[in-house]
Every structure is written in C-alpha cells, then in structure tokens.
Amino acid sequence: MSWFSDLLGPFEGFAVTLRQIGKGRRVTRKYPEEKRQKPERFHGRHVLNRYDNGMEKCIGCELCAGVCPAECIYVRGADNPPDDPVSPGERFGFVYEINMLRCIFCAMCVEACPTQAITMTHLFEFSVTDRDDAIYTKDELLVEPDGTPNHPQPDNPLIDLGELREGDGWLRATSPAGRREYEGVVAWTPSARTGTPAAELGQSAERDEDAEDSDG
Numbered sequence: 001m002s003w004f005s006d007l008l009g010p011f012e013g014f015a016v017t018l019r020q021i022g023k024g025r026r027v028t029r030k031y032p033e034e035k036r037q038k039p040e041r042f043h044g045r046h047v048l049n050r051y052d053n054g055m056e057k058c059i060g061c062e063l064c065a066g067v068c069p070a071e072c073i074y075v076r077g078a079d080n081p082p083d084d085p086v087s088p089g090e091r092f093g094f095v096y097e098i099n100m101l102r103c104i105f106c107a108m109c110v111e112a113c114p115t116q117a118i119t120m121t122h123l124f125e126f127s128v129t130d131r132d133d134a135i136y137t138k139d140e141l142l143v144e145p146d147g148t149p150n151h152p153q154p155d156n157p158l159i160d161l162g163e164l165r166e167g168d169g170w171l172r173a174t175s176p177a178g179r180r181e182y183e184g185v186v187a188w189t190p191s192a193r194t195g196t197p198a199a200e201l202g203q204s205a206e207r208d209e210d211a212e213d214s215d216g
Helices: 002-020 063-067 108-112 205-215
Strands: 046-048 073-079 091-099 118-120
Touching: 046 091, 063 073, 063 108, 108 118
Parallel strands: none
Antiparallel strands: 046 118, 073 091
C-alpha cells in the first residue's frame, strides 16, 4: 500500500481544509466595500496638530526624530519671529519630514512628543508610484488652521479621508499605563481638530463613577 500512500501524499495537506468546508460563519469581508472598525489607538498616517487657537504645537525639539527606531523623521527647529510667533514656545518646527517607506508605525514619536504635536490617524490606505512622494513634509503633515488634515495623494477609491480626519488616533488615551489615578482625567491639550478630548473610562469602577457624576 506504500504506492497508494505515496499517491495521496500531496493531497494530505488539504485534509483540514476539506473538513472545514461548509462549517461555521465566514470571517472574510468584501474589501474595500466592507471595512473593519479600527481600534481607537490604531497606528495610521501621522498628522501635525495645532492648538485650538490655530498655533502650531510642534516646537522643533527633535525628540520624535531622536526616539524613532527607523530613523525616518527629520526635524529642524527655528526661532519664533517675535512679532508673529508660529508656536507658543521659543522655537517652532521649521522643517518636518517623515519617510513613510521607512516608518514602522510604532508610535514612539507620539509618546516622545512633549506637546502632543504629532499624532496618528486611522488612515492606512495610501500608496505612491514615486518614491519622492512617500516623503511627507510639513506641508502635508500640518493640519489647516481649522484642524482639517491635508492629504497629498490624488483621489483613490480605496482611501477614506474620513479616517484621516477622525479623532486624534493613538492620543485618545487619557489613562497612561492604566494608572487608576488618571482614570477619567483629561491629560491632553485641546486641538484645532478635535477640541478637548473626552476622558476615557473603563479601568477603575470607582473613578468611572466619580467621572460620570462630575459630568452629570
């Protein structure tokens, strides 16, 4: 019977597949018509934010570039003009570039930023045909004075720009490291895009009740 086993050998790998045919529900989606809901702290395309008064949050400190493990961020700061300051600090981000071909979307830049200038959106469906277009400059990353994000690529049926405009991405968390003393406490500054973010609940029932009572 060895010849028979040798004959069936290449098909034995399909045994699991054949046994599962017709069982259970389908878990695939008809992409791109159907898309899954992204987690609140999804690591998508970056944006540079403004304060709710329109001033830029980036102060050109280069901490994001220093902490980036892929070395894909380049920042150069400049002194603020005394008569027309760009940011509330002494300096602002004069040059800001991210090479998206090298970025690993780890969000360490978001953690390192002292002013919550850089955050990540839910948009991940963006591609380029020219490598130079993958280097996002400050012109593409910085939101408009009203908080509307920019997107340099042309219209694409796969791109949902609503995911670029939605929320502050990773920075929605307001209870760092799960510490219960921060439960229900807003830890982020207001932005032109989202205003003052709502405090997150769910890690401490006691703090949740206090936060809900204060809101009411």
